Amino acid sequence: xxxxxxxxxxxxxxxVVTDPVLTDKYRFDRAADPGAGTPLAVVRAMSTEQxxxxxxxxxxHRVAVVPRGAGTGLxxxxxxxxxxxxxxxxxxxxxxxxxxxxxxxxxxxLLNAEVKQAAAExxxxxxxxxxxxxxxxxxxNVATNAGGLCCVKYGVTSDYVLALEVVLADGRALxxxxxxxxxxxxxxxxxxxxxxxxxxxxxxxxxxxxxPPQPPPRTVVATFADTHAATEAIVAITSTLRxxxxxxxxxxxxxxxxxxxxxxxxxxxxxxxxxxxxxxxxTADRELAQMVAAFERCGAGEVVSTDDPAEGEAFTLARRQAxxxxxxxxxxxLEDVGVAVPRLPALVSGIEAIAAARxxxxxxxxxxxxxxxxxxxxxxxxxxxxxxxAQTAFGEVMDLAIELDGTxxxxxxxxxxxxxxxxxxxxxxxxxxxxxIKAAIDPLGIMNPGAVL
Amino acid sequence: xxxxxxxxxxxxxxxVVTDPVLTDKYRFDRAADPGAGTPLAVVRAMSTEQxxxxxxxxxxHRVAVVPRGAGTGLxxxxxxxxxxxxxxxxxxxxxxxxxxxxxxxxxxxLLNAEVKQAAAExxxxxxxxxxxxxxxxxxxNVATNAGGLCCVKYGVTSDYVLALEVVLADGRALxxxxxxxxxxxxxxxxxxxxxxxxxxxxxxxxxxxxxPPQPPPRTVVATFADTHAATEAIVAITSTLRxxxxxxxxxxxxxxxxxxxxxxxxxxxxxxxxxxxxxxxxTADRELAQMVAAFERCGAGEVVSTDDPAEGEAFTLARRQAxxxxxxxxxxxLEDVGVAVPRLPALVSGIEAIAAARxxxxxxxxxxxxxxxxxxxxxxxxxxxxxxxAQTAFGEVMDLAIELDGTxxxxxxxxxxxxxxxxxxxxxxxxxxxxxIKAAIDPLGIMNPGAVL
Numbered sequence: 001x002x003x004x005x006x007x008x009x010x011x012x013x014x015x016v017v018t019d020p021v022l023t024d025k026y027r028f029d030r031a032a033d034p035g036a037g038t039p040l041a042v043v044r045a046m047s048t049e050q051x052x053x054x055x056x057x058x059x060x061h062r063v064a065v066v067p068r069g070a071g072t073g074l075x076x077x078x079x080x081x082x083x084x085x086x087x088x089x090x091x092x093x094x095x096x097x098x099x100x101x102x103x104x105x106x107x108x109x110l111l112n113a114e115v116k117q118a119a120a121e122x123x124x125x126x127x128x129x130x131x132x133x134x135x136x137x138x139x140x141n142v143a144t145n146a147g148g149l150c151c152v153k154y155g156v157t158s159d160y161v162l163a164l165e166v167v168l169a170d171g172r173a174l175x176x177x178x179x180x181x182x183x184x185x186x187x188x189x190x191x192x193x194x195x196x197x198x199x200x201x202x203x204x205x206x207x208x209x210x211x212p213p214q215p216p217p218r219t220v221v222a223t224f225a226d227t228h229a230a231t232e233a234i235v236a237i238t239s240t241l242r243x244x245x246x247x248x249x250x251x252x253x254x255x256x257x258x259x260x261x262x263x264x265x266x267x268x269x270x271x272x273x274x275x276x277x278x279x280x281x282x283t284a285d286r287e288l289a290q291m292v293a294a295f296e297r298c299g300a301g302e303v304v305s306t307d308d309p310a311e312g313e314a315f316t317l318a319r320r321q322a323x324x325x326x327x328x329x330x331x332x333x334l335e336d337v338g339v340a341v342p343r344l345p346a347l348v349s350g351i352e353a354i355a356a357a358r359x360x361x362x363x364x365x366x367x368x369x370x371x372x373x374x375x376x377x378x379x380x381x382x383x384x385x386x387x388x389x390a391q392t393a394f395g396e397v398m399d400l401a402i403e404l405d406g407t408x409x410x411x412x413x414x415x416x417x418x419x420x421x422x423x424x425x426x427x428x429x430x431x432x433x434x435x436x437i438k439a440a441i442d443p444l445g446i447m448n449p450g451a452v453l
Numbered sequence: 454x455x456x457x458x459x460x461x462x463x464x465x466x467x468x469v470v471t472d473p474v475l476t477d478k479y480r481f482d483r484a485a486d487p488g489a490g491t492p493l494a495v496v497r498a499m500s501t502e503q504x505x506x507x508x509x510x511x512x513x514h515r516v517a518v519v520p521r522g523a524g525t526g527l528x529x530x531x532x533x534x535x536x537x538x539x540x541x542x543x544x545x546x547x548x549x550x551x552x553x554x555x556x557x558x559x560x561x562x563l564l565n566a567e568v569k570q571a572a573a574e575x576x577x578x579x580x581x582x583x584x585x586x587x588x589x590x591x592x593x594n595v596a597t598n599a600g601g602l603c604c605v606k607y608g609v610t611s612d613y614v615l616a617l618e619v620v621l622a623d624g625r626a627l628x629x630x631x632x633x634x635x636x637x638x639x640x641x642x643x644x645x646x647x648x649x650x651x652x653x654x655x656x657x658x659x660x661x662x663x664x665p666p667q668p669p670p671r672t673v674v675a676t677f678a679d680t681h682a683a684t685e686a687i688v689a690i691t692s693t694l695r696x697x698x699x700x701x702x703x704x705x706x707x708x709x710x711x712x713x714x715x716x717x718x719x720x721x722x723x724x725x726x727x728x729x730x731x732x733x734x735x736t737a738d739r740e741l742a743q744m745v746a747a748f749e750r751c752g753a754g755e756v757v758s759t760d761d762p763a764e765g766e767a768f769t770l771a772r773r774q775a776x777x778x779x780x781x782x783x784x785x786x787l788e789d790v791g792v793a794v795p796r797l798p799a800l801v802s803g804i805e806a807i808a809a810a811r812x813x814x815x816x817x818x819x820x821x822x823x824x825x826x827x828x829x830x831x832x833x834x835x836x837x838x839x840x841x842x843a844q845t846a847f848g849e850v851m852d853l854a855i856e857l858d859g860t861x862x863x864x865x866x867x868x869x870x871x872x873x874x875x876x877x878x879x880x881x882x883x884x885x886x887x888x889x890i891k892a893a894i895d896p897l898g899i900m901n902p903g904a905v906l
Binding site: 098099100101102103144147151152155156159168172174175176178179180181182185186187188189191192194196199200211212215235238240242280282283336338339340341367370372405406407408409410412413414418422425426427429430431433434437438439440441452453 | 598604612627629632634638639641642644648649652653665688694695733736789791792794861863864867884891905
């Protein structure tokens with residue numbers, strides 16, 4: 001019996017998939033890492049016990065394990081490795097909601113939108129909202145510490161994770177944290193596992209804090225004739241109030257979205273900002289007035305407010321569709337760089353300078369209110385020199401973020417594509433410490449090798 | 454030259470203190486651990502470099518290091534060890550605030566109240582508010598992941614720490630995180646160090662997220678003739694809205710505070726709840742009405758609302774003075790147990806049963822809105838049998854919390870006094886994993902040995 005047959009025999013039929021037609025779909029995540037390998041097998045686990053079985057086998061035979069949620073990762077964290085297995089949690093999809101504690105216990109394969117939906121049916125709200133929320137899994141959200149549009153006021157995935165069940169490389173299943181809102185008992189292992197991108201173990205259950213429903217938002221949209229004025233308006237707003245959303249799109253993305261959705265966006269604007277408050281009554285009036293005043297003071301062209309949630313939602317949809325719309329324009333290198341908000345103007349103008357110097361198109365969208373931008377480098381993959389220039393610009397954008405005391409990734413994770421830049425951001429001592437922690441948890445180094453560290 | 458002389462010679466005059474009259478003050482924190490030892494010396498560092506010098510020396514000579522902030526810890530996390538040094542950060546007190554980024558960069562010795570004050574002077578707000586905020590240091594808050602009264606809406610210390618400078622046992626100084634609101638770059642070491650109680654290294658600088666000022670709160674106070682009804686009201690409120698404060702005091706604490714402050718509290722009430730909203734206008738009206746309705750539905754005696762911030766603050770002060778007021782009644786064993794809010798009624802009635810069975814007085818105050826209670830076991834230290842019964846009850850309260858899927862500490866930390874109960878809460882595998890992580894960071898085991906693990 002081969003080593004792989006041993007694994008297949010130890011799990012129910014259909015869990016271990018080796019047919020290349022099927023396994024090929026698990027080679028790449030949305031980052032389409034050109035270095036993707038061909039996995040030995042894909043394990044589509046249906047339970048914690050099956051994950052344990054797979055990891056015990058992997059430890060015994062020192063086989064690399066790439067954990068995978070919905071495969072929507074943007075940094076190559078789920079790129080398959082030749083000779084390794086892909087451990088997919090897509091079939092682990094249970095959810096239980098406790099209304100009184102405002103807590104959801106979720107398996108990792110459930111999509112973010114399905115968690116939101118289940119919460120809404122219980123009269124509650126799960127805030128984190130990556131733009132890909134309809135197709136990304138909650139397990140992947142935990143692995144990357146995913147963010148989204150409402151994070152500027154409501155925080156990221158880590159802020160909602162009260163507890164995890166994780167399976168370690170050696171097959172042990174551990175419960176970290178619990179359904180308590182406050183807990184200072186021992187090292188914060190729950191927080192350590194959030195954002196660890198499958199390098200420490202496999203998340204098999206997540207306990208999420210839920211919120212009472214969000215009040216109906218009020219939206220204000222502003223256009224700007226130059227990007228610097230737009231980013232100055234962002235700084236003016238965030239230094240005095242906490243909007244429920246503060247999103248930015250530049251001309252290239254506005255036009256791509258308009259090509260895609262035909263919703264009547266102003267194609268001539270250099271930048272468009274979508275801002276929201278979800279406060280109520282006089283507070284909302286005051287916050288909207290403050291935002292409008294900041295836009296006008298910074299020289300906005302058009303400023304439009306709406307109390308109609310549907311109209312406000314249309315602008316949010318436009319923002320959410322920016323990446324799919326840009327994907328129609330060519331091959332993308334997706335960045336996720338972030339800085340302290342006052343450095344946003346310098347980051348945006350620096351990115352424009354890189355685009356000019358390297359003769360590449362860099363479309364820019366941003367969760368501007370928390371300084372997290374997504375420069376999208378778009379190029380024709382058939383043009384080798386353009387692809388090379390895009391790759392150079394990709395690195396230079398991260399170098400710029402690091403120079404501005406920023407981060408190479410705000411919410412997508414390091415994966416494999418940004419791994420070469422991590423040390424420049426955090427320093428060799430932090431890399432060394434991270435490696436020592438990784439080795440303490442995964443001594444054989446089988447968990448997602450090559451990702452992050 | 455003795456080993457200690459070597460340390461003294463390597464640091465400026467006055468940094469290394471060996472005079473027993475002075476060092477005696479550093480043997481205990483507020484937990485008054487009877488097992489406290491006599492330290493070799495107290496190092497009152499004034500800079501990161503001095504902390505590095507001390508830790509390099511401690512590593513070289515394998516001397517245990519007990520980091521210490523203001524010494525207000527309630528779990529014995531800063532109990533001195535015979536043959537070890539106490540490393541005090543009380544003299545590291547700089548702060549710099551950046552208004553535009555809403556960030557404070559603070560040295561660990563600054564008091565929580567001083568951080569709040571500096572933030573307020575910049576027109577900003579630092580939310581975490583332990584009852585001891587006027588005497589506890591921000592470094593200690595980070596070490597224990599301290600909470601407070603506003604956490605029910607605004608989260609705990611960890612939610613505000615964007616970055617840390619830490620000195621490891623080997624003397625290396627590392628920067629973890631940065632002044633970015635979102636950051637998925639590498640393992641979340643910042644979050645791992647928060648709450649690690651000095652077992653992983655010494656925090657020498659903290660970067661804190663600040664908020665726009667809190668709107669003026671509106672307060673509602675309710676009294677109850679029985680504690681069960683009061684805790685049911687807590688559950689009713691937290692399952693539907695997010696108050697800015699939801700505090701609980703039982704009859705024993707109400708009477709102790711009344712003895713102390715003479716402010717006219719109802720001494721006959723079995724329980725008193727102080728609730729707050731800091732929303733504005735019609736939202737505040739709605740939330741106050743919901744809270745009043747919940748109190749009345751659960752059978753409250755008196756329910757009093759006030760829009761006067763000073764009057765509301767008087768009730769908050771009463772709650773904050775509960776521990777000092779109880780300290781006048783005898784020796785205290787301070788608990789910090791927490792559960793999911795729906796289990797609060799079971800926790801409170803279980804604690805009452807333990808008090809009755811062991812014939813000890815257990816006063817109970819609680820950050821009830823997040824299920825975090827402080828049972829205060831009060832006894833006459835001169836009565837050996839009473840002290841023994843108190844000690845038994847102390848353990849039984851933690852056993853009860855664990856049985857209810859709760860935590861032995863919500864915000865005070867494990868320290869030395871709760872260390873024997875940690876494994877029962879988190880399990881042997883989590884203890885093993887925590888020890889491996891600790892060993893990866895502090896291989897010689899010199900950082901606060903005996904605390905937590």
